[in-house]
Each structure stands twice: as C-alpha cells, then as structure tokens.
Amino acid sequence: MTMPTKDTLPDTLPAIRRLTGEDARAAIPALSAILIDCIADGASVGFLQSFGDKDAATYWAGVADAVTSLHTVLLVAKCDGEILGTVQLGIGLPPNQPHRADLKKLLVHRRGRRRGLARLLMTAAEDEALALGRHLLVLDTATGSPAEAIYARLGWTRAGVIPDYALFPDGSFCGSTFFYKPLAASRTPLAAPPLAARPLV
Numbered sequence: 448m449t450m451p452t453k454d455t456l457p458d459t460l461p462a463i464r465r466l467t468g469e470d471a472r473a474a475i476p477a478l479s480a481i482l483i484d485c486i487a488d489g490a491s492v493g494f495l496q497s498f499g500d501k502d503a504a505t506y507w508a509g510v511a512d513a514v515t516s517l518h519t520v521l522l523v524a525k526c527d528g529e530i531l532g533t534v535q536l537g538i539g540l541p542p543n544q545p546h547r548a549d550l551k552k553l554l555v556h557r558r559g560r561r562r563g564l565a566r567l568l569m570t571a572a573e574d575e576a577l578a579l580g581r582h583l584l585v586l587d588t589a590t591g592s593p594a595e596a597i598y599a600r601l602g603w604t605r606a607g608v609i610p611d612y613a614l615f616p617d618g619s620f621c622g623s624t625f626f627y628k629p630l631a632a633s634r635t636p637l638a639a640p641p642l643a644a645r646p647l648v
C-alpha cells in the first residue's frame with residue numbers, strides 16, 4: 448500500500464505549509480481573519496480591540512517582508528484548503544544568539560480549534576527550527592490563558608511570570624508567562640543552512 452505524502456494527503460486532513468514572502472502576501476486576507484478572530488475572542492496577542500482589517504493587513508505585510516528577508520519563518524495550517532491556523536519563528540536575532548528562535552503568534556481561528564492544529568503547527572515549528580540549527584525555542588503567553596496550558600502539555604518549561612506585562616484587547620492588564628524548550632542535547636552552535644536553500648514543505 449502506498450503511504451500518503453504531504454502532497455497527496457486528502458484535503459480533509461490538516462496540512463502544515465511553510466510560506467514564502469509571496470505566499471504570505473497572497474494569504475493576507477486569511478491570516479487577517481484569523482488574527483482578528485483571536486483578538487475578538489479576547490486573546491492577548493499584541494493588539495487591542497480597536498484592531499481592524501487595515502491594521503491586520505499592515506501587520507501581515509510586515510510579516511511577509513520579514514519572511515522575504517529571512518528574519519521570520521511563517522507556517523500555516525490548512526483544512527479543506529482553507530488557512531485556519533498559523534505560527535511564526537523569529538530568527539532575526541543578534542549574532543550571539545544564532546542557536547535559538549522566538550516562537551510567536553500561534554493563532555487558530557475559532558472555527559478550527561480543538562482539531563489538533565496548534566499541536567501540528569508547534570511540531571512543524573520545532574522541525575523548522577532544528578533544520579535551521581536553532582535548538583532553543585523561547586515564547587511568552589498570557590498567564591492563565593488556554594495557550595499557557597497547551598505549552599506545558601507540549602513539553603515546554605515554564606521559566607517564570609512577569610505580572611502586568613501586557614494588556615488584554617479590552618485594555619486590562621495581563622501577566623505573561625515565559626517558556627523555553629531545548630530541542631536537542633547539543634549545546635554546540637550549529638552552522639545553519641540558509642533558509643532559501645531549503646525546499647518548501
């Protein structure tokens with residue numbers, strides 16, 4: 448029996464894709480819809496309730512530029528051909544941190560939740576990080592949020608909490624919990640292959 452590959456999976460199964468800058472620009476409407484939905488749901492992801500379509504388009508255009516300049520890796524989760532989830536790896540870090548990446552903006556549209564998309568995105572982000580020689584991941588999330596529980600389930604270590612670090616979309620203060628995840632036993636900084644040289648998944 449031939450096993451299905453990422454390219455032949457039926458559309459009903461979620462598929463994780465790494466986007467080019469051009470792909471990201473084409474996906475701005477879908478990515479904006481996800482971000483706006485998460486903010487409307489009260490998630491503390493960098494923006495306030497007043498955040499609208501235009502702001503979202505501007506934000507994602509900046510992400511697309513960061514993908515093009517190889518400062519960001521952008522992954523999306525597609526269900527039935529529709530983008531319903533996304534996550535980013537920030538890799539444009541100072542020269543003394545070539546071995547790590549910042550995991551950012553894990554976002555799943557409410558229509559796509561509890562189907563394992565976040566877990567798939569996080570696993571794929573770890574694979575991407577390792578392929579780039581980044582063996583330490585760092586993130587922060589709103590203290591007490593559902594996401595905080597998910598990271599612990601996915602093997603991340605809680606480093607600590609900073610009270611009143613950010614605001615919820617409604618303007619109230621929210622603490623941030625910082626997590627890290629070492630991906631490999633090696634502490635030797637690796638020579639990372641250039642992102643552009645690797646094939647898209």
Ligand SMILES: CC(C)(COP(=O)(O)OP(=O)(O)OC[C@H]1O[C@@H](n2cnc3c(N)ncnc32)[C@H](O)[C@@H]1OP(=O)(O)O)[C@@H](O)C(=O)NCCC(=O)NCCS
Nearest residue numbers: 485490553554555560561562563564565566588593594597
């Ligand atoms: C957090 C979020 C990304 C989870 O997405 P999701 O696709 O629904 O998550 P998954 O279905 O992959 O679930 C992953 C794990 O978390 C658990 N989980 C998911 N949502 C949960 C919730 N609300 N409460 C408790 N556990 C939850 C699942 O049971 C699963 O655990 P398991 O695989 O061990 O059974 C999504 O709720 C979201 O986008 N929230 C708003 C944005 C946000 O806060 N992002 C984090 C920014 S740091």
